Amino acid sequence: MIFARFLLAGAMAIAGSPLLADPLPSWNDTDPKAALLTFVESVTDPASPEYVTPADRVAVFDNDGTLWAEQPVYFQFLYAMERIGELAESDPSILTSDTLKAAAEGNLEAALSGGEAALLEIVNVSHSGLSVDEFQDNVAGWLDTARHPVTGRPYRQMTYQPMLELLSYLRDEEFETYIVSGGGIHFVRAFAEEVYGIPPENVIGSAGKTRYAVIDDVPTILKDAGLAFIDDKEGKPVGIDTHIGKRPILVAGNSDGDFAMLEWATAGKGARLGVIVHHTDAAREWAYDRNSHVGQLARGLDEAPARGWLVVDMAQDWKSVWPGR
Amino acid sequence: MIFARFLLAGAMAIAGSPLLADPLPSWNDTDPKAALLTFVESVTDPASPEYVTPADRVAVFDNDGTLWAEQPVYFQFLYAMERIGELAESDPSILTSDTLKAAAEGNLEAALSGGEAALLEIVNVSHSGLSVDEFQDNVAGWLDTARHPVTGRPYRQMTYQPMLELLSYLRDEEFETYIVSGGGIHFVRAFAEEVYGIPPENVIGSAGKTRYAVIDDVPTILKDAGLAFIDDKEGKPVGIDTHIGKRPILVAGNSDGDFAMLEWATAGKGARLGVIVHHTDAAREWAYDRNSHVGQLARGLDEAPARGWLVVDMAQDWKSVWPGR
Incomplete structure (x- = not known):
């Protein structure tokens, strides 16, 4: 009896081995998946010349258009x-x-x-x-x-399954994952932990003014009118520096609002990976880039090849788009 | 031979057991030490009604006058x-x-x-x-x-040994430790990891304006003139909300600049601990409070008893002050 349970435990350990499990099952076996796996292996293998200590495995993700959809509007x-x-x-x-x-x-x-x-x-x-x-x-x-006006899905299910898998994979490999969003820091924190597994302290975003006050004996943080910080374009590297104080080694975005943080992060020493999610999938999601009123992507597309950034073609590289299908 | 090594390993495990080791050896056996140990035990024991999940074990520390000295001036x-x-x-x-x-x-x-x-x-x-x-x-x-003008010690040794022990103890008990300083965020980050074991992402402070720019093809974060954020008084709860997005359960400070964050944190639900380091030790450090030009402490002293905040009397409660003695 005991012997049989040992055997079973051994078989389960093998079946569940990270060497055999595919950490990115919703990604097709095209170049981007291979590049992601190769990058992560190169920075986590202590024998690799590109090895990065866990404390410096900082990965940052734009939110709108990168982790969840952004059409017809944010x-x-x-x-x-x-x-x-x-x-x-x-x-x-x-x-x-x-x-x-x-x-x-x-x-x-x-x-x-x-x-x-x-x-x-x-x-x-x-x-x-x-x-x-x-x-x-x-x-x-x-x-x-609330339901999305086009798909009818709850917004929490307007996230991208391949990106959820990438976040989990990175955390399993001792990366710290952050959101760096042009959207509001308090808005994103309201769902980031539940939906992405990203806790409040790892959410960076634009911020309205806030103020501490004791109201009817209750100490409170109040949201006021006016902007305190815009976490977009050149603001993204600034937000990362303020909140993290380290230069990320992996950055994922989808628009030219992410260009500066891609540029800054991938210019650092050692192995770096820039990722651009390219919306090419009018059938399953949306197809847009240069002329879109949200998520405009032009310079990023033009310069990605020379800069060695990975361009993920949603239609071609993702097996599925939405979670729970 | 193998048997002997097993025995030795067992004996070492007992000697190093957290049940037997004193995590705060530089604290005298006065009330504050007992209160700190009792608080930490109550929030970390899963059987305790005051148990707090590790993700919410957020402890924040002022820096100047709380973790290291601040006389004759910051x-x-x-x-x-x-x-x-x-x-x-x-x-x-x-x-x-x-x-x-x-x-x-x-x-x-x-x-x-x-x-x-x-x-x-x-x-x-x-x-x-x-x-x-x-x-x-x-x-x-x-x-x-550089050397301190009064003690001649390097500044990295102007830290308080009992507080270094408290930081380590909290981290051993799965707390996340943060600095929330009126001093500059980039200044404090330059030594916080080495001196306190607190990484850059866990340092919150006042901030000068910064800007992203590509200079001679090098992407750079530049420090400009002007202030972007003052992390003092009512700014401290705001800084904590912006950076962490959680209300701390333990707050340590030493001046009325820390009053608002003590008030906010200890007003939260469940077990909370506010700690004030009271500089009473003219022989080993300095003695000052109400009339000091740095680290002025008046309201905190007046209201600590009614609010249940722990006042640490440096002369009475600390066995030693400086590290390496």
Whole structure:
């Protein structure tokens, strides 16, 4: 009996061996998968000349368009519009402009027609005047019920299964995984741990102003109107330096908003890997790059070959796109 | 032979057992040591009603006056003055004000006489116009050779041995330890890992403006003049929220600059511990509180008993102060 259990345990250990299991089952056997596996092996094998100590295995990921979808517009913006509608139900007097009225009506085109000033107005009204805890509860509640306007899927299932596998694989190989998002730091933290396994301290993002105050004897972090930090383009390396203080060895993005952090990270000494997710899959996801109003990708595509960055062709390189299929 | 080695290994395991070793040997057997041990045991014992999962065992420490000394003035300011002197040797034209001349001469009183504006001028000139990497190399080089003006000790040995033991003890008990300093984030990162075992990503501090730029084809993070964030007083809970996104369960400070983070952290649900290091030891360190120009502590002392915060009396509660004695 004991002997039989030993045998069984041995067989299970072999079946579960990392040498045999495929850590990236949703990736096709094309070049990007091989390049990812080769890179990770080269920096984790103590006998490799490119070996990197676990403390320096820092991998950063853009969120919108890299870990989850970003069409027809950033999901955080859809949340902001719905929140304005919700707030206006109890107090219609908050709708002080055409932009806010359009947002409350869910009229995306009209809401966005005011450009950056309109965007900031919508974010200010929807993302301030409450505590960080209240805000994150509100976002989590929205994610529980809201559905994507095109696919009908809950947003938590608009993530990319191949990227979820890459995150897990890297953590299994003692990488520390971070999100470096142009989206809001508190917004992303509301789901990053549950959805990506990335805890709050590993989320870097754009930030509205916050303030500490004791309200009715309760110490609170309050979200105010106005921006404190924009974690996009040249802001991404700055955000990484501020939060991590180390130069990542692996960076994944999908747009020219990620160019600076790709450039900075891959210019470091030793083995480095830059990854660009190229949206080529109109059938299963979306196809866009140079002329897209979100996730515009031009310089990254032009310069990736010379810089040795990996361009992942979603249609060709991913066996499946969405989780749970 | 094999049997003997097994016996030896067993004996060594017992001698090194955490059940028998004192994790805080430089603390006297007074109340604070007992309170620290009791708190840590209560949040790490899975059978305890106050058990906290390792992911939420966040402990934050002020630096100046809590982990290392801060008299006669913050060490970063002494560095800034010496750096201005060094810069002026190759280019005396940088000394465009009486403040900067006083700093270059090492005249502390005159340099500080201009108040906050003078302080900012000294920090701007000494902490900008170079890359983060260059700055941190410069700080590390200074720490290699500079000596404290009163004790003659290298600054890396102006840390408090009992606090080094507390940091190690907490990490052994699966706490994540952070620094939350009013001092500069890049300054503190230049020595925090070596001296405290706290890696760059766990250092939060005040920050000068930084900027990403490609200079002579080299992607670089540059330090500019001006302040981006002041991690002091009400800024400390904000800094913790931005960097960690979790409310700490243990906070240690020594001045009213730490009051807000003590208040915020200890107001959270479940077991919490606030710790104030009270400088009472004129013989071995310094004795100061309410009327000090650095590390002023008044409200914290007044309110600690009612708030249940631990006040560590350095003279009474610490067996030794400095490391390596």
